[in-house]
Amino acid sequence: MKKAVIPIVISLLLLGSAVIWVIQEQPVRAAEVLPFIVLLILVVFGLYFGYRRIISHKRGEPAEDELSKGVMRKASSLSYYISIYLWLAVMYFSDKTDLETHTCIGMGILGMAVVFAGCWLYYNFRGIMDA
């Protein structure tokens, strides 16, 4: 059950932090809406991930099995590979624009999370034939 609760707790903490950030940033500029939307997408992903584990737990199934571990492993390796290029892009654009360093790092971390979520969804629905 612990493995099912962790993603939900992390998602709710992320949501709480985002709400506090929005409240403190009033008035919110248009440029800050996009990261907030991305955060919400990640929260939905985390809740979905936790929900699936809770359903498995209720059915008496293991929280993880060889397929879910394989999906996680494949998603991690592909997202790591893509993230290298993401950071290269962030470095390139940080030189071209006047974004602050912490904003660039935040964009990179948020981007990595989105890339991982995308890779996980991709393998989760496509399957892993070559595992």
Added chain:
Amino acid sequence: MHNRIRELRAKQGLTQDDLARSTGVRRETIVFLEQGKYNPSLKLAYDVSKVFGMKIEEIFIFEEEPGKAAG
């Protein structure tokens, strides 16, 4: 590789849940196996064959890929 899990499961009157519980995996894994979206580990293939009381090669059918020489 394709498999006869769906056919054998229906023959023995097992649900996907039953098979998942007997083999110690999630139901989703059985769904993926039946759809041919996942090739199981040797251990899972062995567990599935034990549930059906058959040999692994009677359930999982390996097909030689064209252009790949045997041996």
